Structures are given as C-alpha cells and as structure tokens.
Amino acid sequence: MQILSNLLKNIKTITIIGDSSVEVSSIIIDSRVVTEGSMFVALKGTQVDGHTFIEKAIGLGAKSILCEDLPAVQAENITYIQVKDASETLGYVAAAFYGNPSAKLKLVGITGTNGKTTTVMLLFRLFRQLGYRCGLISTVQNQIDEEVIASTHTTPDAVSLNKLLAEMVQAGCTHAFMEVSSHSVVQHRITGVTFAGAIFSNITHDHLDFHGTFDNYIKAKKGFFDALPKTAFALINVDDRRGSVMVQNTKASIKTYSLETLATVKGRIVSDSIYGLQMEIDGREIHFQLIGTFNAYNLMAIYGAATLLGEDPDEVLVEMSGLKTAPGRFEQIVSIKDKKVGIVDYAHTPDALENVLKTIKQIKGDDQQVITVVGCGGNRDATKRPIMAKIACSLSNKVILTSDNPRKEDPLEILAQMQKGVPPIDFKKTKTIEDRKEAIFYAVNTLAQAGDIILVAGKGHETYQDIQGVKHDFDDRLVLKEAFGN
Ligand SMILES: CC(=O)N[C@H]1[C@@H](OP(=O)(O)OP(=O)(O)OC[C@H]2O[C@@H](n3ccc(=O)[nH]c3=O)[C@H](O)[C@@H]2O)O[C@H](CO)[C@@H](O)[C@@H]1O[C@H](C)C(=O)N[C@@H](C)C(=O)N[C@H](CCC(=O)O)C(=O)O
Ligand SMILES: Nc1ncnc2c1ncn2[C@@H]1O[C@H](COP(=O)(O)OP(=O)(O)OP(=O)(O)O)[C@@H](O)[C@H]1O
Ligand SMILES: N[C@H](CCC[C@H](N)C(=O)O)C(=O)O
Ligand SMILES: [Mg+2]
Structure with missing residues (x-):
C-alpha cells in the first residue's frame, strides 16, 4: 500500500483531479485484473487503447486512474492523474511503488539482436559460483536465486519488472542480470530503472515489423544507453559497426570489447572446435566449453561486465571456463x-x-x-x-x-x-x-x-x-x- 502523492513526487503532471492522498493498493495496466484500490494505468497499445477500459476498471474497484486523455465524464471519489505520456510515467510510478529496487542491486542489462539470453544466463551462473545471491530476467526464465519463475517476455512490463526486482532485493540478492529488448526501451518498460552496467552485443536484421525501419531499431537500442547514469558502465562490442553509435550520447563510462581492435577487453581466438573455445583474454589464455566465434563475443562481454563490477580477473576466468551453454543454444x-x-x-x-x-x-x-x-x-x-x-x-x-x-x-x-x-x-x-x-x-x-x-x-x-x-x-x-x- 502506498499513498498516491508519494508516487507522484517527481512526476510532471498535466492535471490531478481528486484526492491525491488516496491509497494505492496495486498498479494495474490490464483492466481485467483490477482489484479494490488499484491504480489503473491507461496505455495506448498496438491493438487497443487502454483508455476505453477506464470505466470497467473503476467498476472493479480502481480508485485512481493514470491517463493521457481525461474521460468526458469523471466518476466521483476517483482521482484522475493526466500526464503527457502514460507509458513513460508508469515506469517511474512502478519503480516508486516498489521502493526503487533496482538502485539496491548491482543490475546489469544487455541489449542487442542476438546473445542477450546467453550472456545474462552465464553471468547469473558465474556470479552464483562467485558466491553471490543473484536475480535473472531472461527469455527462457526469470530467477530469484534458486527460485525459478516462468517468463512471458524477454523484458517484462514496468510493473512486473519492478515487482520482480523488489522480490530479488527482499530475498537478499546483491546482483541481477537482465535482457533489455528493443520493444522494452520504446515501451518504457525499463524507464525509472537504475542500471549499474549496460552491454551492447550487436545489431542485425530483426523486428522491423515493430520498429518500421532499421534506423528506428538502432535508435530504440541507443535509448537504453542514453538513459544510463554517470555511475554506470556501458560495455560495447566495437567490432559491430553500430557499437560506437550506441554510446554517442551516454553519460555512462564507456568500455569496449573486441576480437579485432584495441579495446578495454581484448580477446583472441586461439582455437575453436567441437570441444570448445581456446581464447586469450586480457593476456590470459583459457579454455571455454562454449563453441563458435559468436560465443567468443559473449564470453568477452561476460568477462568485461564481471571485472567492471569489481571481480578478480583470474577468479572470473577460472569460473567461466566451466560454464555450459544456455538451454536451446547450440x-x-x-x-x-x-x-x-x-x-x-x-x-x-x-x-x-x-x-x-x-x-x-x-x-x-x-x-x-x-x-x-x-x-x-x-x-x-x-x-x-x-x-x-x-x-x-x-x-x-x-x-x-x-x-x-x-x-x-x-x-x-x-x-x-x-x-x-x-x-x-x-x-x-x-x-x-x-x-x-x-x-x-x-x-x-x-x-x-x-x-x-x-x-x-x-x-x-x-x-x-x-x-x-x-x-x-x-x-x-x-x-x-x-x-x-x-
Ligand atoms: C507488440 C508488443 O510489444 N506488445 C506488448 C504490449 O501490448 P500492446 O501494446 O499490444 O497492448 P494492447 O493489447 O494494445 O493493449 C493496450 C492496453 O490495454 C490494456 N487492456 C487490454 C484489454 C482489456 O480488456 N483491458 C485492458 O486494460 C492492456 O493491458 C494494455 O495495457 O504490452 C503488453 C503489456 O506489457 C505486452 O504483453 C505485449 O506483448 C505482446 C504479447 C508480445 O508479443 N510482445 C513481443 C513482441 C515482445 O514484447 N517481444 C520483446 C522482444 C523479444 C526479443 O526479441 O527478445 C520482449 O521483450 O519480449
Ligand atoms: N553474440 C552473438 N552474436 C550473434 N549470434 C549469437 C550470439 N549469441 C548467440 N547467438 C545466436 O543467436 C541465437 C539466440 O541467442 P540468444 O538467445 O542468446 O539471443 P537473444 O538476444 O536473447 O535473443 P531474443 O531476442 O530472442 O531473446 C543463438 O541460439 C545463437 O544462434
Ligand atoms: N523473442 C523473439 C523470439 C522468436 C522465436 C521464434 N521461435 C518465433 O516464434 O518467431 C520474438 O518474439 O520475436
Ligand atoms: Mg533472449
């Protein structure tokens, strides 16, 4: 339970109609699951406009409505908060409702067309091996330390995401690793989330149905880096020609990884066979169980993130050498x-x-x-x-x-x-x-x-x-x- 005015502290509103000291029992984006005291957030979606369900939400017990367009007739004893962008505002409100859990974790996000699941799952396993309690948010499954929670999206909606992160904090997790899809950046699922680090793996052809053009797809991914705080690292694959574009406007500290050029993390493939990859990373030679050049990139990203989070390079490499492939990946x-x-x-x-x-x-x-x-x-x-x-x-x-x-x-x-x-x-x-x-x-x-x-x-x-x-x-x-x- 939270007081509405506390959730709106740093929010730019157009109007607030009604009592802003009302209690909010939950934040809901789907009218069908509204319960007594919910705040219903009306989102303009790709299929329908959530504003058409405001009345239904009130019927089920919603006491506050966050929306972009005020209904012509307003119900009594209901608080309406009108904002310019409900989806963006939802990001901040959901984070506030759950006590800004991301700021209490060392949270690393990865974006890119390919390699996200592999990288987060392996980072999650690595940090558990290093002795930390961790959280995982991925296409395959979400995890709070040992507890497995089914995943419905690569990146959950803002409410589900902050709820999950809060449960991780509650369970004593210190680190969390999550996939950041391009959809999630555009739809503000990660708005209001504080990242300790961000990784860019690569960008190639996908999702043009949603983004329309390749340029928009690049811009969506770049949005993740534009919003990072100064305290975060932005770890970029510079062998991808869009790598440097991603960090053009970021405030984060820029770090790089590469097989081809000078970089913060410089790797070299010594051999690649059915038995695994032999690589030199940062001057140390080590054998990994994963196969293929694309996994050499994933491994450099994992090593880079782990060392940027303060882990000992030698210990990281030893633990990494035992890591097995993620489910359904090769x-x-x-x-x-x-x-x-x-x-x-x-x-x-x-x-x-x-x-x-x-x-x-x-x-x-x-x-x-x-x-x-x-x-x-x-x-x-x-x-x-x-x-x-x-x-x-x-x-x-x-x-x-x-x-x-x-x-x-x-x-x-x-x-x-x-x-x-x-x-x-x-x-x-x-x-x-x-x-x-x-x-x-x-x-x-x-x-x-x-x-x-x-x-x-x-x-x-x-x-x-x-x-x-x-x-x-x-x-x-x-x-x-x-x-x-x-
Ligand atoms: C295209 C897309 O991203 N759609 C997501 C989006 O739905 P939408 O914008 O289409 O929503 P909508 O159906 O138009 O409804 C608008 C609003 O009205 C509400 N509503 C709707 C009906 C009703 O009776 N009452 C009501 O309140 C809805 O809850 C919603 O808030 O917001 C929903 C809630 O967060 C998501 O579940 C939904 O994911 C759909 C199922 C989906 O398939 N998404 C895929 C494309 C996706 O997100 N993929 C990415 C990347 C995959 C990858 O490459 O890894 C991912 O992160 O998973
Ligand atoms: N770094 C990489 N570069 C290119 N291809 C990769 C890379 N890592 C994995 N792949 C290939 O892409 C497939 C998907 O990998 P993964 O599931 O890790 O990516 P993802 O970014 O999570 O995908 P999704 O967007 O669907 O969640 C793998 O099965 C493999 O074929
Ligand atoms: N995250 C991707 C997964 C695609 C997996 C493939 N099996 C398919 O169903 O197209 C998407 O939702 O586009
Ligand atoms: Mg994935």
Whole structure:
C-alpha cells in the first residue's frame, strides 16, 4: 500500500483531479485484473487503447486512474492523474511503488539482436559460483536465486519488472542480470530503472515489423544507453559497426570489447572446435566449453561486465571456463544408434542462423553432411523469411523449411515467403514440410546418414508450437530424441 502523492513526487503532471492522498493498493495496466484500490494505468497499445477500459476498471474497484486523455465524464471519489505520456510515467510510478529496487542491486542489462539470453544466463551462473545471491530476467526464465519463475517476455512490463526486482532485493540478492529488448526501451518498460552496467552485443536484421525501419531499431537500442547514469558502465562490442553509435550520447563510462581492435577487453581466438573455445583474454589464455566465434563475443562481454563490477580477473576466468551453454543454444543431442548429431539452436534471425551454420561448418568433419530444419515465426518481421531460407541453403547440404510458431498467420503463406529466398540452383536440395515434427523425422530418418549433423533452428528452449493462438506442446529436443530412438 502506498499513498498516491508519494508516487507522484517527481512526476510532471498535466492535471490531478481528486484526492491525491488516496491509497494505492496495486498498479494495474490490464483492466481485467483490477482489484479494490488499484491504480489503473491507461496505455495506448498496438491493438487497443487502454483508455476505453477506464470505466470497467473503476467498476472493479480502481480508485485512481493514470491517463493521457481525461474521460468526458469523471466518476466521483476517483482521482484522475493526466500526464503527457502514460507509458513513460508508469515506469517511474512502478519503480516508486516498489521502493526503487533496482538502485539496491548491482543490475546489469544487455541489449542487442542476438546473445542477450546467453550472456545474462552465464553471468547469473558465474556470479552464483562467485558466491553471490543473484536475480535473472531472461527469455527462457526469470530467477530469484534458486527460485525459478516462468517468463512471458524477454523484458517484462514496468510493473512486473519492478515487482520482480523488489522480490530479488527482499530475498537478499546483491546482483541481477537482465535482457533489455528493443520493444522494452520504446515501451518504457525499463524507464525509472537504475542500471549499474549496460552491454551492447550487436545489431542485425530483426523486428522491423515493430520498429518500421532499421534506423528506428538502432535508435530504440541507443535509448537504453542514453538513459544510463554517470555511475554506470556501458560495455560495447566495437567490432559491430553500430557499437560506437550506441554510446554517442551516454553519460555512462564507456568500455569496449573486441576480437579485432584495441579495446578495454581484448580477446583472441586461439582455437575453436567441437570441444570448445581456446581464447586469450586480457593476456590470459583459457579454455571455454562454449563453441563458435559468436560465443567468443559473449564470453568477452561476460568477462568485461564481471571485472567492471569489481571481480578478480583470474577468479572470473577460472569460473567461466566451466560454464555450459544456455538451454536451446547450440544444444547437442547425439543418436545412440548411429551417432547422428542433432543441434538445437534458437537462431531465429538471419545473422544468428548464419553464425550457427558457419560455426558448424568450421568444426565439422569433411564427411559429415549438414541438414537444416528451419522455419520463421508468424506475426513477426516477414522480411527476414526469404533471407533466412537463402542462408540455410547456402550453408547446408540439405534444407527442410517448416513451421515455427505460425501464430495467427497461415503457415503455408509463411513457407511460400521463405521459398522465395531459395535460389533456383538450390531447389533440388530443399523440401517444405509444414508439420515440424514430420520435418524433423524426415531429416533424421530419410535424409541423414550416420554421423551427419541435423541443425534444428529457431525454437531453442521453447516447449510449444503456437498455432492460431493455441500453444501445443512441442520441444525440438524431445522430438529429436524420439526421431533418434534414444
Ligand atoms: C507488440 C508488443 O510489444 N506488445 C506488448 C504490449 O501490448 P500492446 O501494446 O499490444 O497492448 P494492447 O493489447 O494494445 O493493449 C493496450 C492496453 O490495454 C490494456 N487492456 C487490454 C484489454 C482489456 O480488456 N483491458 C485492458 O486494460 C492492456 O493491458 C494494455 O495495457 O504490452 C503488453 C503489456 O506489457 C505486452 O504483453 C505485449 O506483448 C505482446 C504479447 C508480445 O508479443 N510482445 C513481443 C513482441 C515482445 O514484447 N517481444 C520483446 C522482444 C523479444 C526479443 O526479441 O527478445 C520482449 O521483450 O519480449
Ligand atoms: N553474440 C552473438 N552474436 C550473434 N549470434 C549469437 C550470439 N549469441 C548467440 N547467438 C545466436 O543467436 C541465437 C539466440 O541467442 P540468444 O538467445 O542468446 O539471443 P537473444 O538476444 O536473447 O535473443 P531474443 O531476442 O530472442 O531473446 C543463438 O541460439 C545463437 O544462434
Ligand atoms: N523473442 C523473439 C523470439 C522468436 C522465436 C521464434 N521461435 C518465433 O516464434 O518467431 C520474438 O518474439 O520475436
Ligand atoms: Mg533472449
């Protein structure tokens, strides 16, 4: 319970109508879950305008309304707070409601098209190994020390986020690691959150459905760095050509990591094989269990963040050398019968798919064929569909195009768009099988010979296939095992 005026202390309002000493029992952005004493925040969304639910929220017990447009008729005994941007204001109000929990933690956020989940999960595991109680906010799951909480988004909405952070503080966590999606910056899910550090991994093609242009997508990610305080570090991958743009206007202390040029954290790959990466980082040579150049970048980011948070470099590297891959990220399953190698990877962007396939090419034996099973999500950036199909063809011996969460779209239409990217020369090695299970079985049992590699890309850790809004049980790893007869 909080007093409304305390929540509005540093907020610029247009008008406040009604009693500002009213108590606020909870902050709610969805009218359907309002309870007695809630503050209902009316947000203009991508589907509907939350302002149309104000009356309904009051009917369910809301006593204060945060909005951009005042309703023509105002109810009695209700306090209306009118602001210019309800979504931005919500960030500050939610942080205040939960006692600004982020400021009580060493919170590190990472943004970038790829590598966020891998980096935060590994940072979380590393800091636990170093003896700290930690929190994790990620696409795969959220965690408060040992307690696992299901995750619905890569970055939760402002209320859920601050609630989670407050629970972390309550549980005695000192550190927390979270993914910062571009959606979350634009929608102010992280507004009012204090970061001790921020990481930029890379930016490539994705989410153009939401941001409209690549420029807007860059601006969204940059917004995260623009808002950092002086006390934070901004750790940037300078091998990505947009790296320096990210920190053009930041107040944070700028640090860099690179495989190619001078940087705060300078790395070099000594060798990269099926057994892992041998790297030199900051002049120290060390072996890691992760595979692939893209993971060399993730490892430098983790090392950089840990040392910038004050940890001892040698101890950090020793602990890091034992870290295993995150679920569904280059996860390998080998058939007991004939040693076919299944690789489940969350590559759902052109860049990720290319990286994973290049890594496989680099570490595989000459006699191993690569068979790729891949699809593209429905109600998501359609422009990546032909590009991903083309990449799959250019770096695999055989390709099966299949479904990956068609959501509300027609799966055959998504597949037709993917097929447009297949060069005529590759028609013969490409097959389309709408049903993902059938596609994996066909790859394993009809196409693959003993020892071949089957990359199943796009779903990683996911345990469902979303068809027409219904989530059916589906796990690439389990289907692969079934097809292998393991
Ligand atoms: C496109 C997008 O980001 N949508 C998010 C956004 O919803 P929206 O703007 O569409 O909301 P809306 O449905 O138009 O509703 C507007 C407002 O009316 C309210 N409402 C609605 C109906 C009602 O009866 N009563 C009511 O009060 C809603 O609660 C909302 O506050 O705000 C919602 C609440 O925070 C999110 O759940 C929702 O995520 C949807 C489910 C989603 O799929 N988001 C994906 C694209 C996403 O956020 N992905 C990123 C990045 C992924 C990555 O690359 O890692 C992520 O961070 O997860
Ligand atoms: N640093 C990296 N650079 C490029 N590709 C990467 C990198 N790290 C991982 N990948 C590839 O991208 C896929 C997704 O990785 P990860 O889940 O860590 O990214 P993410 O940024 O969390 O993605 P999302 O936006 O969907 O949450 C991996 O399965 C792998 O194929
Ligand atoms: N965070 C990403 C995940 C995509 C995963 C892929 N399996 C799909 O469903 O498109 C998104 O929501 O766009
Ligand atoms: Mg993620």
